[in-house]
Each structure stands twice: as C-alpha cells, then as structure tokens.
Amino acid sequence: MQTSRFFRLSVSLLAAVLCAVTASGCIDGSTCLRNSDCPAADVCSIGACIVAPSDGEGGLDEGGVGEAGAIAETGTQSDSSSGVDATLSDAGHGDSDAAATDAADDGANDAADDGAADAASE
Amino acid sequence: MTARSVIGAAAALLLLALSTEAAAQELVLGANVGGGTGLEGGDPGSGQMRFRRARSRIVGQLEMRVDDDKKNGIGVAVFAEVEPAAGIGGSVRYLRFLGPHVYLFGGLTGVGAPHTLFGGELGAQVQIPMGETMGLFVEPSFAALPLGTDLPQDHVLVWGLLTMGIHANL
Numbered sequence: 001m002q003t004s005r006f007f008r009l010s011v012s013l014l015a016a017v018l019c020a021v022t023a024s025g026c027i028d029g030s031t032c033l034r035n036s037d038c039p040a041a042d043v044c045s046i047g048a049c050i051v052a053p054s055d056g057e058g059g060l061d062e063g064g065v066g067e068a069g070a071i072a073e074t075g076t077q078s079d080s081s082s083g084v085d086a087t088l089s090d091a092g093h094g095d096s097d098a099a100a101t102d103a104a105d106d107g108a109n110d111a112a113d114d115g116a117a118d119a120a121s122e
Numbered sequence: 123m124t125a126r127s128v129i130g131a132a133a134a135l136l137l138l139a140l141s142t143e144a145a146a147q148e149l150v151l152g153a154n155v156g157g158g159t160g161l162e163g164g165d166p167g168s169g170q171m172r173f174r175r176a177r178s179r180i181v182g183q184l185e186m187r188v189d190d191d192k193k194n195g196i197g198v199a200v201f202a203e204v205e206p207a208a209g210i211g212g213s214v215r216y217l218r219f220l221g222p223h224v225y226l227f228g229g230l231t232g233v234g235a236p237h238t239l240f241g242g243e244l245g246a247q248v249q250i251p252m253g254e255t256m257g258l259f260v261e262p263s264f265a266a267l268p269l270g271t272d273l274p275q276d277h278v279l280v281w282g283l284l285t286m287g288i289h290a291n292l
Contacts, residue, residue: 031172033164033279034272036207036237044274047166 147188150195152249154183154259156287158201164279177203181285185217185225193219197227209233213243223249223257231265233272239279241267249289259289 031047032038038049162176179201187195195217203209215229225247232240245263252258265281273279 031166031174032274033162033166033172033174034207034237034239035274036209036272045167046274047168047172 147190150187150189150192151292152185153290153292154181154185154261154287156181156183156259156261156285158261158283158285160281160283162279162281164273165275165277167275167277176281176283177207177209178205179203179283179285181287187217187219192222195219195225197229199231203233208236210235211239215243223251227263232267232270237270237272239267239270239272241265241269241278243281245283255291257289257291259285259287261285 032044032049033047035044038044041052042049043052044050157178157180159178160176161173163171163173165171181199181201183197183199185195185197197213197215197217199213199215201211201213203211211231211233213229213231215227217225217227219225226245227247228244229242230240231243232238243263243265245261247259247261250258250260261284263281263283263285265283266278267273267281268276268278
C-alpha cells in the first residue's frame with residue numbers, strides 16, 4: 001500500500017520535473033548559477049560569467065612598470081626626449097612604437113634640416 | 123567456593139550473554155548504482171529565482187542498518203556530476219524505513235570539487251524488487267545548499283532531483 005503510494009508520488013514528481021524542464025519559460029540555460037558553470041578563469045556574477053578579478057592591484061602595477069621600463073629603454077636608444085615623454089604619460093606598446101617612430105622622424109628631419117642649412121650657407 | 127570465584131563466574135556468564143546478543147545483530151546492507159537529474163534553482167543576483175536543468179549525475183549509494191532495528195539506518199552516497207559541467211560530491215543520510223522497500227531520508231550533501239558546495243537534503247527512496255537480491259530504485263529528493271565557494275553570491279542553491287537505478291541487497 002505504502003509502496004504503491006510512494007511509487008505514484010515518484011512518478012508524479014518525475015512528470016513535474018519533465019514538464020518543468022520542457023517548459024522553456026522556467027529554464028534560462030545561459031544563466032550561470034554556480035562558479036563552476038563558468039570556464040576556469042571566470043566566475044559567475046549576476047548570472048553571467050566574467051573574468052575573475054585579480055587578487056590585488058599589485059599585479060597590474062607590476063605589469064605597468066615592466067612595460068614602462070621597456071618603453072623607456074626604447075626612448076633611450078633613440079636618444080629622443082619625446083619617447084621618454086610618451087613613456088611617462090602612457091605605458092602602452094603602441095605608444096612605444098609611436099615614440100620610436102617619432103624619434104626616427106625627428107632625427108631624419110633634423111639631418112635634412114642640417115643638410116639644407118649647410119647647402120644654403122655654402 | 124570463594125567470593126572471588128563467584129564474581130569471576132558471574133562475569134564470564136555476563137560476557138557470554140553479551141557476546142551472544144552481539145552476534146545476533148547482523149548488518150543489513152544495500153547498494154545502489156544509478157543516474158539522475160532534475161532541476162537546479164537559485165538567485166543569480168537579479169532578485170528572482172531562476173531554474174534550469176540540474177547537472178546529470180552518476181550515483182553510488184550504500185545503506186546500512188542492523189537486523190534488529192530495521193526501521194533506522196545510515197546511508198552514504200557519492201556522486202559525480204558529468205554534464206554539462208563536472209564535479210564530485212557525496213551525502214551522509216539518516217534513513218527511516220517506512221516499509222521493507224521504502225524509506226525517507228534526511229542528511230547532509232555537497233560537492234567537494236572543483237568548488238565546494240554544502241547543504242541539507244530530504245527525500246524518499248522506493249525500491250522495486252525484481253528477484254531475491256536485485257531490483258530497481260526510484261529516489262526523488264530535494265536539497266538546499268547555502269554554503270560553499272561555488273556560490274557566486276550569498277544565495278541558496280536548490281536541487282530537485284530524481285535518481286533511478288539498480289538496487290542490490292548485499
């Protein structure tokens with residue numbers, strides 16, 4: 001008697017679960033509910049996977065200093081004050097290239113100007 | 123006969139009586155292997171409950187009770203979540219048998235890896251005998267899991283699961 005009652009209860013619950021699963025309104029498959037729903041480097045935040053925040057700001061600062069150092073060396077090799085200025089104002093690789101290009105352009109322009117001035121004076 | 127010998131004989135009789143009673147208690151074991159899924163719900167932070175299909179899992183269970191108290195038992199279970207994401211967990215349950223093949227249970231459950239998730243569970247299991255030792259089992263259960271690193275916010279995750287599989291009396 002009890003067995004048949006619980007069996008009917010189980011079947012009813014199974015039917016309820018199947019109905020709920022097939023009813024699209026009840027399910028939002030793209031929503032994460034657990035951190036383990038996301039890739040290893042991500043966490044679940046308000047239903048969406050986002051990149052996990054770093055442990056502290058030290059890592060970012062270290063990265064910035066390293067990049068800035070590399071850019072400063074580039075500026076030093078080109079012997080251009082504009083490269084150093086760009087490095088101090090912004091620590092990006094793109095700026096580094098721009099600084100090197102600017103330095104090369106400045107050097108070429110200076111050489112051309114010097115050559116033109118020498119020719120004019122002669 | 124001295125008093126010392128009388129006390130010794132009494133102690134021996136007592137030990138014999140106790141050992142006889144202990145030998146009468148035999149462990150009644152049952153084991154289940156099956157799979158399950160269901161619904162998983164929680165508030166992802168939007169303020170409303172969201173539901174989706176729970177992760178499919180493979181389950182192994184062991185139920186233990188003694189033959190002179192077949193109404194109460196202890197169950198342990200391990201499970202592996204297999205899709206859409208993987209995890210390993212387990213349960214420890216108190217079993218209250220309503221009949222030879224039906225019991226209610228309540229206990230602690232959780233996931234241990236890759237993140238932790240802990241809570242309580244309630245459920246029932248119905249075993250359908252198919253022979254002397256083998257049978258099938260059907261187990262609806264409900265779990266509420268408020269603790270663990272797998273929760274993105276301080277919200278409770280709930281599971282409504284249905285597990286089915288093969289039962290064996292060991």
